[in-house]
Amino acid sequence: MSLILATLLWAGGCIQPNNGCVRPRVLVFSASWCVMCQQDKVELARLRTLGVEVQVINIDTRPDLARKYGVTTVPVYFVYVCGRDVQRTTDVIVVVNTVRSLYQ
Numbered sequence: 001m002s003l004i005l006a007t008l009l010w011a012g013g014c015i016q017p018n019n020g021c022v023r024p025r026v027l028v029f030s031a032s033w034c035v036m037c038q039q040d041k042v043e044l045a046r047l048r049t050l051g052v053e054v055q056v057i058n059i060d061t062r063p064d065l066a067r068k069y070g071v072t073t074v075p076v077y078f079v080y081v082c083g084r085d086v087q088r089t090t091d092v093i094v095v096v097n098t099v100r101s102l103y104q
Helices: 003-010 035-039 041-049 063-068 092-102
Strands: 025-030 053-058 076-081 084-089
Touching (some): 025 041, 035 041, 041 053, 041 092, 076 092, 084 092
Parallel strands (some): 025 053
Antiparallel strands (some): 025 076, 076 084
């Protein structure tokens, strides 16, 4: 678990709805030609069932956002908790495990 994520959890569990904090959010950089991106859609659907907001950005149609976030390969996942970027990874399983840890 990243230090920032651990700090967020320790600092009052800000992901709890009664604290007024929004649910976790995952920003996904993907492309239609990316095989791994297509395979990861199953896990992203599971995240949505947990109440996670998942936003997929196609780097071919939004290269400006890919540049802004420093994305040079796909897939890339950014996990946000309470508006803070707590993780960047290319592995959807890491994302799933991070989100699940927030609900335990």
